[in-house]
Amino acid sequence: MCGIVGYIGKQKALPILLDGIKNLEYRGYDSAGFAVVASDGAVVSEKAVGRVANLEAKAGDAEALLGTTGIVHSRWATHGGVTEANAHPHSDCKGNIWLVHNGIVENYRELKKELEDAGHHFQSETDTEVIAHLIEEEKSKNQKLSTEETVRLALQKIRGTYGLAIVSRDEPEKLIAARNFSPLLLGIGANEYIVASDASAVLRYTRDVIYLDDGEMAVLTPEGHRIFDLENHAIEKKRDTIEWELEHAQKGGYPHFMLKEIMEEPEAIENSLRGRLIAEEGMAKLGGLESVEAELRGMRRLLIAACGTAYFAGKVGEYMLEEYAGIPVEVDIASEFRYRKPVFEEGDALLAISQSGETADTLAAMKEAKQKGLLTLGIVNVVGSSIARATDAGVYQHIGPEIGVASTKAFTSQVAILALWTLLLGRARDMSYVMGKRIAEELRQIPDLVRVILQNTDALEALAKKYQPYENFLFLGRKYNYPVALEGALKLKEISYVHAEGYSAGEMKHGPIAMIDKSFPSIVIAPKDSVYEKMISNIQEIRARKGSVIAIATEGDEEIAKMVDDVVYIPKTLEMLTPMLSVIPLQLFAYYFGVLRGHDVDKPRNLAKSVTVE
Numbered sequence: 327m328c329g330i331v332g333y334i335g336k337q338k339a340l341p342i343l344l345d346g347i348k349n350l351e352y353r354g355y356d357s358a359g360f361a362v363v364a365s366d367g368a369v370v371s372e373k374a375v376g377r378v379a380n381l382e383a384k385a386g387d388a389e390a391l392l393g394t395t396g397i398v399h400s401r402w403a404t405h406g407g408v409t410e411a412n413a414h415p416h417s418d419c420k421g422n423i424w425l426v427h428n429g430i431v432e433n434y435r436e437l438k439k440e441l442e443d444a445g446h447h448f449q450s451e452t453d454t455e456v457i458a459h460l461i462e463e464e465k466s467k468n469q470k471l472s473t474e475e476t477v478r479l480a481l482q483k484i485r486g487t488y489g490l491a492i493v494s495r496d497e498p499e500k501l502i503a504a505r506n507f508s509p510l511l512l513g514i515g516a517n518e519y520i521v522a523s524d525a526s527a528v529l530r531y532t533r534d535v536i537y538l539d540d541g542e543m544a545v546l547t548p549e550g551h552r553i554f555d556l557e558n559h560a561i562e563k564k565r566d567t568i569e570w571e572l573e574h575a576q577k578g579g580y581p582h583f584m585l586k587e588i589m590e591e592p593e594a595i596e597n598s599l600r601g602r603l604i605a606e607e608g609m610a611k612l613g614g615l616e617s618v619e620a621e622l623r624g625m626r627r628l629l630i631a632a633c634g635t636a637y638f639a640g641k642v643g644e645y646m647l648e649e650y651a652g653i654p655v656e657v658d659i660a661s662e663f664r665y666r667k668p669v670f671e672e673g674d675a676l677l678a679i680s681q682s683g684e685t686a687d688t689l690a691a692m693k694e695a696k697q698k699g700l701l702t703l704g705i706v707n708v709v710g711s712s713i714a715r716a717t718d719a720g721v722y723q724h725i726g727p728e729i730g731v732a733s734t735k736a737f738t739s740q741v742a743i744l745a746l747w748t749l750l751l752g753r754a755r756d757m758s759y760v761m762g763k764r765i766a767e768e769l770r771q772i773p774d775l776v777r778v779i780l781q782n783t784d785a786l787e788a789l790a791k792k793y794q795p796y797e798n799f800l801f802l803g804r805k806y807n808y809p810v811a812l813e814g815a816l817k818l819k820e821i822s823y824v825h826a827e828g829y830s831a832g833e834m835k836h837g838p839i840a841m842i843d844k845s846f847p848s849i850v851i852a853p854k855d856s857v858y859e860k861m862i863s864n865i866q867e868i869r870a871r872k873g874s875v876i877a878i879a880t881e882g883d884e885e886i887a888k889m890v891d892d893v894v895y896i897p898k899t900l901e902m903l904t905p906m907l908s909v910i911p912l913q914l915f916a917y918y919f920g921v922l923r924g925h926d927v928d929k930p931r932n933l934a935k936s937v938t939v940e
């Protein structure tokens with residue numbers, strides 16, 4: 327995701343900034359930019375799309391090299407496409423305030439409108455730019471205020487998340503940092519500070535750091551620092567020492583990106599839901615769909631096209647939308663959709679689901695639907711990607727880059743967003759307030775329930791160890807957990823290279839049961855839901871053929887433990903939301919299984935993260 331580095335001290339800022347931001351490249355980004363302020367207040371700023379190397383190539387300006395205060399940013403687009411104008415730093419109208427920002431300003435639309443009405447001119451499509459103009463607005467109300475005062479007052483108006491580093495032409499000997507639900511730390515050197523969103527950027531200079539907490543601001547000068555909250559109460563912070571090495575930090579302390587991304591799932595779901603769930607009204611608000619609200623009300627059928635893991639998320643969406651929003655849904659593998667001859671009807675819309683937004687088959691399916699006159703919609707993670715640009719309207723996932731080839735956090739986020747679509751479309755049809763509220767309240771709990779499962783990774787590692795000798799696995803599920811069974815099998819195949827079949831449990835007797843014997847274990851997803859009894863029958867059938875069974879079951883279900891070889895418990899939630907919980911143990915099982923076999927789980931053989939060819 328985005329990276330921030332800021333420097334203030336006695337050395338030339340630019341080489342330190344560029345070095346720091348290079349250490350954050352592993353996080354993934356699409357553009358970068360810096361601003362350096364010289365002691366006479368001259369500001370030099372450059373931005374470049376693509377690699378930091380492109381930015382570096384533009385950084386030759388002597389003025390910039392002399393400045394000893396500066397900020398730099400690597401951007402992962404959220405609001406507005408990947409362009410130089412949207413890259414950070416962003417500035418106010420007069421070019422006095424320069425800032426870099428990680429996070430999302432939820433109320434930026436309202437703020438932008440107010441600021442434009444007050445005469446401010448915006449140069450980008452970002453949510454970030456409103457912060458610079460808000461600070462400028464505070465200054466225009468009271469010229470005597472210091473930069474940190476104007477920042478503090480501006481931040482009081484912002485709803486959302488931020489890690490911020492801010493410099494100003496008026497006060498070049500100050501660097502201001504602020505944090506709210508987006509990490510930021512202050513690296514302390516001798517007469518110098520390095521502010522960063524990630525310790526990797528400061529490690530070469532210092533191990534002595536202060537971690538800012540939510541709602542805290544810092545004003546830094548070469549001589550010292552002051553930390554306070556948005557009400558201007560001074561805060562005493564303790565210093566910490568970073569104990570670990572750079573390589574370790576880049577994966578956030580995890581041995582692989584895949585594990586890091588699984589551990590990020592609670593936060594990823596929160597980011598996908600942020601500002602979109604109105605639990606008290608049992609509603610969802612999806613800004614990206616507002617422009618097609620009328621078409622969505624009149625929509626008679628939703629066709630979903632996707633590939634791989636995104637396709638399985640779409641299958642979960644089909645069950646949700648049909649059951650709770652009463653909308654007929656058809657989910658297609660994108661490569662099938664584009665080559666068969668789907669029959670379209672008046673009121674059809676096509677939804678493309680894609681983490682990367684670049685999958686060739688999904689893009690082609692979408693273009694085909696568009697060519698036939700359908701409304702085209704998207705659920706995409708990468709902002710400004712081909713699919714995001716080509717759809718009529720859509721929703722971004724906001725989960726940061728997914729680097730591990732095997733998709734994990736993208737799946738749970740896509741399912742969470744499909745639950746939001748179910749609320750949005752259902753409430754516009756005949757879903758009751760009571761039902762809407764129930765779904766919304768349960769959905770809000772999901773990140774914490776995922777956290778509960780993630781406390782149990784040791785048990786999954788032990789399970790993967792126990793089942794190492796096996797070369798074949800059957801994954802079974804019904805209804806909402808049928809696509810999860812398919813996804814669980816896909817995960818195991820992708821990173822362990824063992825044979826895994828995902829099947830609808832009801833189909834077991836039509837074929838797969840012939841394979842069951844003591845060398846063919848089954849992973850059965852059997853939470854306490856409307857098809858629980860049926861799943862228990864499947865378990866009995868497997869046991870009768872001497873097959874071992876690992877059950878994914880609801881906490882408190884002690885009966886099932888007596889029937890199976892191993893059980894992994896997940897917390898109780900609404901049936902339609904269980905896939906976001908039941909998939910987690912399957913992802914972890916596959917991860918540990920692959921690691922134990924010595925595979926490169928982040929880059930499994932023969933697979934690509936983004937399949938841009940047919």
Ligand code: G6P
Binds near residue numbers: 679680732733
């Ligand atoms: C590749 C990846 C999968 C992913 C699929 C669809 O096969 O290895 O992890 O699910 O593409 O990718 P998309 O970016 O469209 O979601």
